[in-house]
Amino acid sequence: MVQQTRPVRPRVVIVGAGFAGLNAMQELARGGAQVTLVDRNPYTTFQPLLYQVATGALSAGDVTYPLRVCAAKYPDVRVRVAGMVDLRAADRKVRLDDGTTLDYDYLVLATGVTTNWASIPGAEANSMPIYSADDAVVMRGELQRRLEEAAEGRRPTSHVVVIGGGATGVEMAGAMAELRRRSIPLTYPEIGPDQSSVTLVERFDHVLSPYRPRLRAKAARALRRRGVRMMLGSTVASVEPDAVVLADGTRLPSDVTVWALGVAAPEGVGRYGLRQGRGGGIVVTQALNVEEHPEIFVAGDLAAPPKPLPQLAQPGIQMGRHVGRQILAAARGRPLKPFVYHDRGTMATVGRCEAVLQLDNGLTLSGLPAWLCWIGVHVAQLLGGRNRITVLVNFLWRYFGPRRSAASVTK
Numbered sequence: 256m257v258q259q260t261r262p263v264r265p266r267v268v269i270v271g272a273g274f275a276g277l278n279a280m281q282e283l284a285r286g287g288a289q290v291t292l293v294d295r296n297p298y299t300t301f302q303p304l305l306y307q308v309a310t311g312a313l314s315a316g317d318v319t320y321p322l323r324v325c326a327a328k329y330p331d332v333r334v335r336v337a338g339m340v341d342l343r344a345a346d347r348k349v350r351l352d353d354g355t356t357l358d359y360d361y362l363v364l365a366t367g368v369t370t371n372w373a374s375i376p377g378a379e380a381n382s383m384p385i386y387s388a389d390d391a392v393v394m395r396g397e398l399q400r401r402l403e404e405a406a407e408g409r410r411p412t413s414h415v416v417v418i419g420g421g422a423t424g425v426e427m428a429g430a431m432a433e434l435r436r437r438s439i440p441l442t443y444p445e446i447g448p449d450q451s452s453v454t455l456v457e458r459f460d461h462v463l464s465p466y467r468p469r470l471r472a473k474a475a476r477a478l479r480r481r482g483v484r485m486m487l488g489s490t491v492a493s494v495e496p497d498a499v500v501l502a503d504g505t506r507l508p509s510d511v512t513v514w515a516l517g518v519a520a521p522e523g524v525g526r527y528g529l530r531q532g533r534g535g536g537i538v539v540t541q542a543l544n545v546e547e548h549p550e551i552f553v554a555g556d557l558a559a560p561p562k563p564l565p566q567l568a569q570p571g572i573q574m575g576r577h578v579g580r581q582i583l584a585a586a587r588g589r590p591l592k593p594f595v596y597h598d599r600g601t602m603a604t605v606g607r608c609e610a611v612l613q614l615d616n617g618l619t620l621s622g623l624p625a626w627l628c629w630i631g632v633h634v635a636q637l638l639g640g641r642n643r644i645t646v647l648v649n650f651l652w653r654y655f656g657p658r659r660s661a662a663s664v665t666k
C-alpha cells in the first residue's frame with residue numbers, strides 16, 4: 256500500500272509525453288498535483304499518422320504538437336525537455352541527460368517502446384524504422400532520393416520492401432503502392448513500371464493478426480489490387496544494403512527497406528532496476544504501479560500489466576488517465592483501483608477509400624465506411640485545431656486532388 260502520509264498536492268514527475276503521459280498529466284493537473292512533464296522532444300508525436308509523413312502527404316509539423324502549449328492551460332505543470340537516463344528508485348530521483356536530477360513523490364513512466372530489430376543480421380544497418388517524426392522525415396528523404404536517382408538513370412530500380420504485416424506495415428505498403436500507381440508515372444515519367452515495386456513480407460500467412468480472418472483477407476486483397484507483391488508466410492533471415500533475404504534463401508531486391516516488424520522497450524529501461532516482462536515492458540500490478548515501489552506507476556506501451564494489452568493509442572490514453580486518478584487517490588490516502596480496459600475497437604487503412612475496422616461487440620466494417628471512420632477518428636484525436644484542419648485538407652488533397660500532387664510535401 257502507498258503510505259497515507261503523502262502530501263495532498265503531490266510532486267509528480269511524468270516521463271514521456273505521448274498518449275499515456277499527456278493523459279496522466281491532464282488528470283493530475285486538474286486534481287491539483289504539481290507536475291513536471293519530461294520528454295526528450297519539445298513536442299508530442301501522433302504516431303498513427305507517421306506513415307503519411309514518410310510518404311509525403313503530411314509534414315512533420317502536422318502530426319506533432321508543442322508540449323509547452325499543452326502545459327500552458329495548467330498553472331502547476333512544468334515542462335522539461337531532456338531525456339531520462341537513470342532512476343534511483345530508493346531515493347525517489349530521476350536523472351536526466353543534462354546532468355540534473357528531479358525528486359518526486361510519485362513517478363509516472365510513459366516513455367513508450369521503440370523499434371525491435373529482432374536480432375536479425377543487417378536489419379538495423381540496412382533498413383529504416385518508422386517510430387518517430389525524425390524517422391518519418393528521413394524515410395521520406397530517402398524515398399525521394401532513390402526515385403531521383405532512378406529517374407536520372409544513376410540507379411536502375413526503386414524497389415521498396417516493407418517488413419512486417421501489422422497495421423504500420425500494411426499502411427506503409429498501401430500508401431507507397433498508391434503513389435507508385437497513381438502519382439509516380441506522372442511525376443517521374445522516366446521510371447518504367449518494371450523499375451519500381453512494393454513488396455510486403457510477413458511471417459504469418461495473413462496480415463493484420465489482431466483482426467478477424469475476414470478483415471485480414473480483405474486487407475490483403477486490397478493490397479494486391481494496388482499492386483503490392485505479398486510475401487506471406489515468409490520469414491526474414493537478413494537484410495543487406497540492396498536486398499532482403501528470406502529464410503528459404505529468396506533474395507528480394509530492395510532499394511529502400513522499411514522495418515515495421517514490432518516493438519520492444521528501449522535498452523535503457525533495463526538500468527532502472529525494475530522487473531521487466533514481455534518485450535521488456537515494466538511489470539506492474541493491476542493498478543498499474545510497481546509492486547516493489549508503489550509510488551512508481553507505468554502507463555502506455557511500456558507497461559506490462561498482468562493481463563497483456565494491445566500496444567495502441569487507446570490503452571495508452573486510458574492507462575494514463577487511470578494512473579493520474581490513482582496517484583490523486585493515493586495522495587489522499589485512498590486505496591488504489593485496478594485498471595479496466597474498455598476496448599473501443601481497432602482500425603487500419605490500406606489506402607484511398609479502403610480500411611478495416613472491428614469493434615469489441617463483433618461489429619466489423621470495411622471499405623469506404625471504415626475509411627471515413629478512420630479519417631474521422633484520426634483527425635479528431637490530433638492535438639490542436641490547426642493540425643486537425645491541415646491534416647484534413649492534406650488528406651483531401653492526397654486522395655481526391657490532382658494525381659500528380661499526391662506526395663506534395665517535401666520538407
Ligand SMILES: Cc1cc2nc3c(=O)[nH]c(=O)nc-3n(C[C@H](O)[C@H](O)[C@H](O)COP(=O)(O)OP(=O)(O)OC[C@H]3O[C@@H](n4cnc5c(N)ncnc54)[C@H](O)[C@@H]3O)c2cc1C
Nearest residue numbers: 271273274275295302303338339366367555556566567568
Ligand atoms: C508508425 C506507427 C503507427 C501506429 N499506428 C497506430 C494506429 O493506427 N492506431 C493506434 O491505436 N496505435 C498506433 N500506433 C501505436 C501507438 O502510437 C502507441 O501505442 C502509442 O503511441 C503509445 O503511447 P505511449 O504514451 O505509451 O508512448 P509514445 O506515444 O511512444 O510516447 C512516448 C514518449 O516518451 C518520450 N521518451 C521516450 N524515451 C524517453 C526518455 N528516455 N526520456 C524522455 N522522454 C522519452 C518520447 O519522446 C515520446 O514522446 C502506431 C505506432 C507507430 C510507431
